[in-house]
Amino acid sequence: xxxxxxxxxxxxxxxxxxxxxxxxxxxxxxxxxxxxxxxxxxxxxxxxxxxxxxxxxxxxxxxxxxxxxxxxxxxxxxxxxxxxxxxxxxxxxxxxxxxxxxxxxxxxxxxxxxxxxxxxxxxxxxxxxxxxxxxxxxxxxxxxxxxxxxxxxxxxxxxxxxxxxxxxxxxxxxxxxxxxxxxxxxxxxxxxxxxxxxxxxxxxxxxxxxxxxxxxxxxxxxxxxxxxxxxxxxxxxxxxxxxxxxxxxxxxxxxxxx
Amino acid sequence: xxxxxxxxxxxxxxxxxxxxxxxxxxxxxxxxxxxxxxxxxxxxxxxxxxxxxxxxxxxxxxxxxxxxxxxxxxxxxxxxxxxxxxxxxxxxxxxxxxxxxxxxxxxxxxxxxxxxxxxxxxxxxxxxxxxxxxxxxxxxxxxxxxxxxxxxxxxxxxxxxxxxxxxxxxxxxxxxxxxxxxxxxxxxxxxxxxxxxxxxxxxxxxxxxxxxxxxxxxxxxxxxxxxxxxxxxxxxxxxxxxxxxxxxxxxxxxxxxxxxxxxxxxxxxxxxxxxxxxxxxxxxxxxxxxxxxxxxxxxxxxx
Ligand SMILES: Nc1ncnc2c1ncn2[C@@H]1O[C@H](COP(=O)(O)OP(=O)(O)O)[C@@H](O)[C@H]1O
Ligand SMILES: [Mg+2]
Numbered sequence: 170x171x172x173x174x175x176x177x178x179x180x181x182x183x184x185x186x187x188x189x190x191x192x193x194x195x196x197x198x199x200x201x202x203x204x205x206x207x208x209x210x211x212x213x214x215x216x217x218x219x220x221x222x223x224x225x226x227x228x229x230x231x232x233x234x235x236x237x238x239x240x241x242x243x244x245x246x247x248x249x250x251x252x253x254x255x256x257x258x259x260x261x262x263x264x265x266x267x268x269x270x271x272x273x274x275x276x277x278x279x280x281x282x283x284x285x286x287x288x289x290x291x292x293x294x295x296x297x298x299x300x301x302x303x304x305x306x307x308x309x310x311x312x313x314x315x316x317x318x319x320x321x322x323x324x325x326x327x328x329x330x331x332x333x334x335x336x337x338x339x340x341x342x343x344x345x346x347x348x349x350x351x352x353x354x355x356x357x358x359x360x361x362x363x364x365x366x367x368x369x370x371x372x373x374x375x376x377x378x379x380x381x382x383x384x385x386x387x388x389x390x391x392x393x394x395x396x397x398x399x400x401x402x403x404x405x406x407x408x409x410x411x412x413x414x415x416x417x418x419x420x421x422x423x424x425x426x427x
Numbered sequence: 428x429x430x431x432x433x434x435x436x437x438x439x440x441x442x443x444x445x446x447x448x449x450x451x452x453x454x455x456x457x458x459x460x461x462x463x464x465x466x467x468x469x470x471x472x473x474x475x476x477x478x479x480x481x482x483x484x485x486x487x488x489x490x491x492x493x494x495x496x497x498x499x500x501x502x503x504x505x506x507x508x509x510x511x512x513x514x515x516x517x518x519x520x521x522x523x524x525x526x527x528x529x530x531x532x533x534x535x536x537x538x539x540x541x542x543x544x545x546x547x548x549x550x551x552x553x554x555x556x557x558x559x560x561x562x563x564x565x566x567x568x569x570x571x572x573x574x575x576x577x578x579x580x581x582x583x584x585x586x587x588x589x590x591x592x593x594x595x596x597x598x599x600x601x602x603x604x605x606x607x608x609x610x611x612x613x614x615x616x617x618x619x620x621x622x623x624x625x626x627x628x629x630x631x632x633x634x635x636x637x638x639x640x641x642x643x644x645x646x647x648x649x650x651x652x653x654x655x656x657x658x659x660x661x662x663x664x665x666x667x668x669x670x671x672x673x674x675x676x677x678x679x680x681x682x683x684x685x686x687x688x689x690x691x692x693x694x695x696x697x698x699x700x701x702x703x704x705x706x707x708x709x710x711x712x713x714x715x716x717x718x719x720x721x722x723x724x725x726x727x728x729x730x
Contacts (some may be wrong), residue, residue, distance in 0.1 A: 220620065222616060222619060222620060225615075225616060225619055227543070227544060250619075250622055250623070250624050251622065252622075253619055253620055253621070253622040254621070254622025255622075257620060257621070258616075258620035260613060260616065260617065260620075262613060264611070264613040264614060264616075264617045265617075266614060266617070266618075266632055266636075267614070267636055268632075268635040268636055268638075277618070277621060277623075277631075277632075278621035278622060278623065281618075281621070281623045281627050281631050282622065282623065327617070330617075330621065331620070331621070334621055334622060
């Protein structure tokens with residue numbers, strides 16, 4: 170389970186556009202790392218290159234290395250499908266599969282990878298839904314479509330779906346930005362629980378959220394329009410919010426930033 | 428006293444007013460227009476259905492209609508049936524659909540999921556667009572000149588199917604393409620992020636999401652080719668006898684039966700023509716029902 174991530178000199182491109190330059194950072198296992206920074210500075214881009222989702226976009230590529238417990242996920246001969254099975258992802262907008270029931274959504278990763286054993290699937294389904302704090306709410310309607318749940322429930326369903334394949338790392342791209350405050354709290358609590366088992370990286374626009382859930386925080390910034398985004402600094406969350414070493418970080422945190 | 432009352436009154440009376448006459452008039456005019464258009468569109472539809480049903484019903488009620496051909500039946504006898512033509516329509520429709528649907532869907536998948544943005548895909552899309560507009564008579568002449576004149580095969584139901592394929596494949600490609608394009612990318616990404624390979628994502632996530640639209644497209648295609656007459660006239664001679672072999676000899680289908688019996692001045696000819704028309708409508712309706720069931724089973728659900 171939970172593995173560490175080491176990113177070294179990562180440069181990320183969309184075709185000719187250099188989106189992010191020279192990111193180097195480490196994420197220890199069983200911790201929550203938050204990415205903060207202004208819109209368009211490349212948080213999502215960095216996050217998506219941690220499980221090779223970036224290259225799904227035509228023309229997109231990366232330079233540099235991302236080590237998962239020392240093994241380069243961009244190494245020659247590494248299967249991106251295998252990487253994504255180990256490093257799961259939750260997206261900004263809840264995206265349950267519209268043709269599947271709640272149960273089928275949760276076990277989609279296993280079932281489509283070939284697991285047929287009904288009993289095993291049911292066990293995974295219950296365990297994952299409990300893990301995502303959704304079991305009590307949906308246990309009586311597992312056969313109903315996932316699209317009928319509320320936004321917050323759908324997002325927890327997506328988290329259940331992501332943890333059902335038992336990844337080592339969980340990436341979350343602004344998982345609460347489409348949710349109301351109550352659902353947001355539910356997900357934040359969940360993140361704190363999931364930390365016991367997973368390495369978590371979360372992008373957030375909400376600095377209170379970063380302060381509440383994360384152990385370390387990485388601040389990304391842009392130096393100008395059309396310039397690549399950069400990692401300004403990464404440090405323990407308490408340090409970043411009380412005593413950051415970079416001026417830009419302090420400006421951003423205290424709201425002195427455009 | 429009076430000042431108190433004065434104070435309780437709102438400073439300004441509420442400014443809500445009734446709907447103005449101008450808006451009422453516009454609303455009425457629009458409602459009348461829309462309703463009129465609806466009536467104008469529905470009248471011919473009902474009229475056609477009523478005409479076909481009332482004139483064709485007599486034939487359909489004879490048991491022989493469903494079990495006998497017109498072989499050896501004289502033009503003025505109200506005997507025999509359309510079995511030969513019903514068989515022909517269904518056989519030709521099925522053979523065409525069985526070949527056209529997989530090819531069309533696979534091409535559509537290629538264009539959207541694999542070839543997106545490449546030059547080859549753009550050229551293919553363009554070609555498909557042109558082919559969708561090709562008149563059936565042109566497709567028939569093309570098949571005649573290649574399959575019959577150059578390759579030397581004889582006229583047969585299969586030659587007719589080839590022309591129908593040329594008409595149906597582009598329709599299936601188009602509808603598949605359009606339905607796949609509206610499947611949100613988020614669903615594909617959600618699937619990739621679970622470590623599901625691309626082809627499985629397409630088969631298990633993308634296609635089921637788009638299925639009801641694809642099925643609708645296929646059904647429109649089937650309905651269209653079952654009613655095609657020009658290719659049948661050129662590529663497959665009418666036969667009043669039952670012929671089960673699609674590769675050999677002449678075979679009937681319902682449109683051809685109508686063309687044939689239309690020139691029969693007897694009352695029996697009238698009955699057969701309209702009987703065939705009603706039968707064709709019923710068959711296409713049945714196919715539609717079956718397709719609706721199929722797409723219901725895997726449609727996007729929210730309740
Ligand atoms: N699919 C894409 N194609 C081209 N450029 C993109 C794409 N997605 C994002 N970008 C660009 O990459 C930069 C970083 O974007 P993103 O990572 O989404 O920022 P953030 O998540 O921090 O708001 C932006 O300049 C954005 O315009
Ligand atoms: Mg983003």
